[in-house]
Amino acid sequence: MAIADLRRDYNASSLNREDLNADPIAQFDLWFNTALAARTPGNFFRRAGVSTYKWFQSVFGKTSSEANAMTLATADREGHPSARIVLLKGVDARGFIFFTQYEGNKGRELTENPHAALVFYWPELERQVCVGGxxxxxxxxxxxxxxxxxxxxxxxxxxxxxxxxxxxxxxFLEARYRKLHEQYPGAVPRPEYWGGYILAPTRIEFWQGRPSRLHDRFRYHKQPDGSWKVERLAP
Ligand SMILES: Cc1cc2nc3c(=O)[nH]c(=O)nc-3n(C[C@H](O)[C@H](O)[C@H](O)COP(=O)(O)O)c2cc1C
Known part of the structure; x- marks a missing residue:
């Protein structure tokens, strides 16, 4: 089948203004927990037994359980962008938390330019969340x-x-790894170049796929007084 002919109609759900929590982090929590639950067939079959799970995997392919995988976009000081997947490891009133190395590509870019964006895509729910901050x-x-x-x-x-x-x-990597095993037989300290970031959001958009590409989109925009303005966006 030609790539151009790949087409999916979205009809799992809808998103209405009255469904939205006033706090976008609470709204994110709700969608994230729904995404976790939507990815539980693997867990269900694992509980049901290894052989049932293996059968399920062989028929339907691997199940994914990485609802916390998100695309992180960064840019250098000239504005050249780059993007990659990282894992969300927490979300609270401060924002979205992930861990990485501070001196790799993304770490260097974030030092030069702290502006970044995140994208979550949960295909089972036909939902996307875009975050900027x-x-x-x-x-x-x-x-x-x-x-x-x-x-x-x-x-x-x-x-x-x-x-x-x-x-x-x-x-080269495996030899270094073996050596480190001997070097640190017990506790392993955290390298100072490894750690977490918090992305403090200034905008969060919730996207729900709808039939005929007439999707529901709502964007929260942080106001100078700290409140959030919510607008419906054209699909
Ligand atoms: C599912 C998945 C999860 C990942 N999680 C992380 C993560 O939490 N932190 C991280 O630094 N890299 C993670 N990576 C690797 C990054 O995508 C990337 O290769 C690495 O961070 C180097 O990126 P950079 O060169 O742009 O800094 C993950 C990759 C995948 C596919």
Whole structure:
């Protein structure tokens, strides 16, 4: 089938002004939890038994459970953009929290230009959330706490090499990893170049797919007094 002929009509749900919470973070929480629940067939079958789950996977393909995967767009000081997936690791009144390396491409861009954007896409729900704002580093104590909650292998991997640096081959990474295992037989400290960011939103848009591309879109825009103005946008 030609790519141009790929077409999906959206008819799972609708979004009305009266459905919206006055607080966009509360609205995000609601949609995020719905997205988590929508991705539970895998969990259901896992509970039902490994063989049932394997059968389900073989028939329907792998189920995804990464409702917290989001596209993070950044730009350098000249405005050249780049985007990649990172995982949402928390959301609160301050904003959207993710963890990464501070000295890789995105870290360098965020130092030059703190403006950033996030996009979530939950195809099961025919929903998209777009967020824009600026980032600040998470307090070091919170990065320490999260780093220490990660599996040992992930903690060691953070020390292997600075993110986005060219490396000669796979063996280079695995040899460094083995060496780190010996170097840190017990506790693994957090590298100072690894930590969290909070994206403090100034706009959040909720998009619900509708038939005939007549989608429902509502954008919250933060006002100078801290309140949120909500507008319906044309699809
Ligand atoms: C599903 C998924 C989750 C990811 N989660 C993270 C993450 O939480 N933090 C991170 O730094 N990179 C994560 N990555 C890797 C990034 O997409 C990217 O390759 C890496 O951060 C380097 O990006 P940069 O060179 O633009 O800095 C993830 C990739 C995928 C596909």
């Amino acid at each position: 600026s980032v600040v580093k998470l307090p070091a104590a919170e990065s320490d706490a999260y780093f220490q909650s990660r599996p040992r292998g992930s903690r060691l991997a953070a020390w292997v090499e600075r993110q986005s640096t060219p490396v000669p081959d796979r063996e």
